[in-house]
Amino acid sequence: MEESIHEKIEEKRAKYPTLRCAKIERLVITNPHKTEPKSDDRTGTFPASRTDGQRQPVQELAFRGHRDSGPLDLDSMPANGKESNFKALLRYRASGDKQLYKDIKTAQKTMLLTSRNVQNQIIKVCSDVIKENLVNSIMQAGIYSVIADSTTDISAHEQLALVIRYVTEGGHVREDMLSLIKPSQTTGAALADEIIQCLRKLGLSLTNIRGQGYDGGCVLTVPGVRNMLGIASEVSEFLSGSAARVQVLEKKVDEYVPDSRKKQMAVLLFGITQPLSESLQNPTHTLTESMELVEQVDKTVAASREEFSLVMDKALKLADELDVPVSVPRTTKRQVHRSNSCSSTEPAEFYRINTWYPFIDQMMTELNARFPKEHPAIHLQEILPLFIEKASLTSIEQAAKVYEEDLPNLTSLLPELLVWREMISLLDRTQFPKDISEMFQMTSNLPNVRVIVRILMTLPVTSCSAERGFSVLMRMKTDQRSTMTEDRLEALMLMSIHGKEKLSSDEVVEKFMKMCSRRHCE
Structure with a gap:
């Protein structure tokens, strides 16, 4: 807060003379490298608040930190030498502010406002x-x-x-x-x-x-991937339980894996969705913008079914460097804990059918489930400048009926869409709004279109x-x-x-x- 709360209390105290409360100034920790302390009318060495319009730095210190009970004695430290952060800072402030020191010493204990x-x-x-x-x-x-x-x-x-x-x-x-x-x-x-x-x-x-x-938590249904993640979790807990084990692991990682390849190991399978994941972490992104990325990722994931040989070659090379044998797991006629749909003895064929294809299919299923294309708001995205020229205005009007209560007048939506399309046609592609927030400003004279844009911006993504x-x-x-x-x-x-x-x-x-x-x- 730009102004001290206690200064506001003093204003009320002056307005109501019978107000019984001690005068306690706000504690301020100034940065000596940014602002020089200036003396004020209280003959102290620290100003009560800044007057340059800038906010004080917020350190989020705990009020207490230790113990906060007992009276505040400015002339002597506690017997154990420990007190709360608040009282320690108040003591420090009072040491350079004579008026504050006097107020604390003369005020009634119940009126100090420090409890x-x-x-x-x-x-x-x-x-x-x-x-x-x-x-x-x-x-x-x-x-x-x-x-x-x-x-x-x-x-x-x-x-x-x-x-x-x-x-x-x-x-x-x-x-x-x-x-x-x-x-x-x-x-x-x-x-x-x-x-x-x-x-x-x-x-x-x-x-x-x-x-x-x-x-909503995602439940893996691919046994091979689920088992792998379970084993990785157990190994991680085992290694993190001992400092000696962590040191040995770090030594072996530095020995076998150069710095340039450490990130490649982490994004070998999940790197495809990394741009989408980073985009979804932006709170200002709208459903429309996210759906465009989802569609691109969905196509990339579908095309990656044919990239198994490249992934397998990298896995074989890494296994060879780490001296890990690559073989087909033991198979039985009736398998419960892992997939067993291939009788081939070739590791590449086995993992392609039992791990790679099921994992890709589930990733696509999860994307479609989390971002369904049949949501009414998806059809409203045709109002965007990139789509409005070729969009079906009647389909936009039909989708907008779901939000009829929000629209000022549904019957005037179609004329507004025609005006909006004409406005966009007069712009060069380089003049299109950079984002949907800028588009929101352009629709100030089209109330129904503005409401639709607001709805698109309001819908959450993550x-x-x-x-x-x-x-x-x-x-x-x-x-x-x-x-x-x-x-x-x-x-x-x-x-x-x-x-x-x-x-x-x-x-x-x-x-x-x-x-x-x-x-x-x-």
């Missing part, structure tokens, strides 16, 4: 302000999509991250984490009920949901934004802070993710003062 209870209250207020601002932005967008994913935290508790995807009035796609839920059960029905209750509690209408994105929230979760809830309550954990995560743009000092101070009647004027 952990006050910390928890401020954290709760910040969380509420962030949620209110996010909900207001989502409501202004009108329609939105739900993205959810779950993980297990350091305490072995299931955590469900709820992310909302929506489009701002400026045409920017947003995927914002809205809540962290601790579900009582992990069944699909229970998780769905938790999401519905959370949305209703926040005041979001379920009728405005236009898309849903969840992380659940990567929820997974990014788990990275924040791992930073907030560590093995040393494993007993953190759920409300505090959610609040700290929201502050870490949205604090820079969704927090207002005025709102935080107003809500903080309303939490206790003693902070109000009598």
